[in-house]
Amino acid sequence: MRILSSLTAVFLICWPGFLLAQSPFENGWQLDQTASNVTYMSIKKGHIAEANSFATVNGQISEDGTAVLTISLDSVDTKVDLRNVRMRFLFFETFLHPQAVVTAQLDSAVLEDLTTLRRKEITLPFSLSLHGVKADLSAPVIISLLSNDRINVATVKPIPILTKDFGLEPGRAKLEEAAGVAITPLAIVSLNLTFDRTTPGSAPPVTTTVVTASTALEAEGDFDRTACVGRFEILSRTGSINFAPAAAKLEPSSTALLDTLYDVVSRCPGLVIEIAGHTDSQGRAAWNMGLSEQRAHAVAEYLEHKGIPESRMNVAGYGETKPLVPNNTVQNRAKNRRIEFSVVN
Incomplete structure (x- = not known):
């Protein structure tokens, strides 16, 4: 999540002439959505684990090093249509809280040796806004320099997110009633994010507006x-x-x-x-x-x-x-x- 922080830093470090550049974040950076994913695992009945993901994730890093990852909660993908609908309406309440936002302020000094190491583990602090609640967290991540203009950041181990910390306990109770099963009150989240340096002159603006995209497994037009x-x-x-x-x-x-x-x-x-x-x-x-x-x-x-x-x-x-x-x-x-x-x- 704040994973974004290191991300940019990494890019800049791998950029030839980086140390001489006036701004290491010049032009900004953009998430490659097709090469990135945010997944979470939930547990029901005390022992059955289910892996789910989000179909729409956007990320940008601005020229001042501000990193933003925006997750469209309406794009939650459990591979089952009505289960997706339960997650949207009962758990996430996307009609009130349509997105989760991760923010970070990047520091390139932490990654000065990435051009030599090519792969480095660091601890990243980040801020997560979810369901109307904002919390400061941190997670160990592996940052891999794929090329001078491309970097990958992946969590070392899943990040535990407790439902009570984000006002999601009522939603969990509704899910339990709807599905008729007990659901463990936490999710474990994993991130695998790839960023590319933006073409000079077209730096993406940092924004937290809702991303419009096709919803996972949501039919277009009329329902049956x-x-x-x-x-x-x-x-x-x-x-x-x-x-x-x-x-x-x-x-x-x-x-x-x-x-x-x-x-x-x-x-x-x-x-x-x-x-x-x-x-x-x-x-x-x-x-x-x-x-x-x-x-x-x-x-x-x-x-x-x-x-x-x-x-x-x-x-x-x-x-x-x-x-x-x-x-x-x-x-x-x-x-x-x-x-x-x-x-x-």
Whole structure:
């Protein structure tokens, strides 16, 4: 990750005339996406390890030595479509946090002997921004000088990332419920990054904007029925459609997920969906029934305003009659207050 730091330094050191150059980072450096990868391993049921990756990773090193690696979390690739969708919506919550960003400030002095050694192990500090949390970490990496204009940086051993350190514990719990398995609360991340020196005069700007790219295993255009049904089931589990207390007014924090929902409904033409409201058991049952229907209507009205025809949406309120879990704790009651989506026909 901050792996980027050493990367640049390395480039510059391997560049003939580097020691005489006014700026060792002149022209900047660009990640070769086709020759780079970021992978992570997760463990379920206590002993089953699964290796996953990200299809879209961008990296730049600016002329002042600032290194940035941007990982598009929407491009998470588990090799299974609906598993990818669970990771996006339930774990990473990409509708709120679409990317992870690694930054580093490079110091070429550490790599002065790379032109002689050609391969060197160093410890790199880096900053990781993930899921709205920023943390300072470090990792040992091997830096290999492939040519005067090309370098590879790879982690010596996987980097452990604890879910609790980045506010990902609620997402892990949602994944466990959706998949019906226990998931170890950490991931181990490996990086293999290759950078090329940028052509003089075309230095890439350092940016943390979202990278637009094709999503791993995500179909383009319309979804088939199975994909639609699976996505609606997953969207129903996010718990990210929120209302004012005891009211049917949508909170602004709901907008990101509702816009994602609109995109999915739009790509499921011909299907009628049910938008179902549910409450906990606090208060009178009749009042809860009315509130649940009003909240479902609020969601339908949002989608209709975006362009989904009213004829494609059935609205239902179930009040407290279909709890997911017993209404015996604050946490359980929060789970029971929800909006669910399903295909009617």
